[in-house]
Amino acid sequence: MLIPILGLGNYTAQVDIELDFSAVEQTRKVFDPNTPATRSEYTLEDYNNGNVVAGVPGALSNQPPADASIPQDVAQMKDGSVMGQGSVHKEATRNYELDTTISHERKQSGVINRQTVAVAVKSRSSVNPDTGEVTYTPLSEADLNSIRQVLIGTVGYSENRGDLLNVLSMPFAEPEMEQIVDVPIWEHPNFNDWVRWFASALVIIIVILVLVRPAMKKLINPAADNDDQMYGPDGMPIGADGETSLIGSDIDGGELFEFGSGIDLPNLHKDEDVLKAVRALVANEPELAAQVVKNWMQNG
Incomplete structure (x- = not known):
């Protein structure tokens, strides 16, 4: 990204990324008490009059009962208008179905927790034509801010994540040019190796011409030797x-x-x-x- 802007070799960059490779899985179950739904209901009502005839059968049971005060309307017992003359038992059981939500969450591994980007830009150099002295001028703050804006969109900079981005302008160390000195070939460090390789190649060529070539010629065309022996020079x-x-x-x-x-x-x-x-x-x-x-x- 910076090569078209600054040129090759005019900047150096270092990026440090902190990654989180931990795998997290979470299951959640949520109940909503505001919207209950009745699943089942059981209601029991028991009305009992206290003047019921009871006892052991016998002589007294053959006598006519005394006058009893029996409520004529059961509704009077429900609303409590008849007091002391019986009992009412009520029982109710209700089961509610609550609204339940189950969620299973798995977080991605290899998430970037933080990244740090440092960019050093080479200062502009100018050469004095009279003295040949090289002078380095740092880039202006406006140029550095422009480079920061380019890097923010390139590397995915995020302040909420705590990322750091530093752009500085400074002179670079120039490599020293090595002076090439003409050295005689016999003083070259590799001269002995060259001589050894040349001698080996020369020996191989002589062996091929003296031994291998006649042997191959004799194997390929044996009749030629007989002809050479039959005729003189x-x-x-x-x-x-x-x-x-x-x-x-x-x-x-x-x-x-x-x-x-x-x-x-x-x-x-x-x-x-x-x-x-x-x-x-x-x-x-x-x-x-x-x-x-x-x-x-x-x-x-």
């Missing part, structure tokens, strides 16, 4: 006595034919044999070879 075939001679001069038997003045060639059946014989003829009898070519050209 001048391309002439080597005879049985080890000296260069014409092809067929040491061959006994076989069908020979005479070509030119006293040159005997074997009966050749392969193109390679013919080519080798022609090379030997040209090398030993250049005048004869030139005459043959001349005759070919004349005969057309």
Whole structure:
């Protein structure tokens, strides 16, 4: 966020965040007594007159009872207008259903409790063209407040949480430039290593050219060695006595034919044999070879 404003390397920032990773779960049950609902109700009323005839059956029970004062209306006993003549028993049972709310709460873990942000901004530098002296000027308070406003929206600054945000302007320590000195190559600290690597590479190249290459060549084309042994350095075939001679001069038997003045060639059946014989003829009898070519050209 600050790179487009201040530029790369013109500021440094440090952020410290305090997190709470504790997991909290809470279950709550709430009753509302203001809105009760009747769940069940039981009511019992008992009316009893005190002048009821009772006793052991006998002679007295056969006598007519005395005059009794029996209330004619039960309502008089309910409202208490008839006193001393009976009893009234009332009983009521009511069950209420209260309004209940059960809530289960689980708080998020890893909540930010507090964060601290510190930003140091490099002071503006100016160079004196006459003396070359570098002077550092701190940023103005208005510029620092603008940077604070940008950071408040970027990092999610909250005063209620107790966050801290500090923006300061100060000169930065400039790294010292190392002076490069021309050192001879033999005085370089890595000169011995370079020599050792070069010698190792040279030995490997020599081994490849002297040992590996001929061995690979012999494995790939073994017939070439036999051909090299049959011919000398001048391309002439080597005879049985080890000296260069014409092809067929040491061959006994076989069908020979005479070509030119006293040159005997074997009966050749392969193109390679013919080519080798022609090379030997040209090398030993250049005048004869030139005459043959001349005759070919004349005969057309």
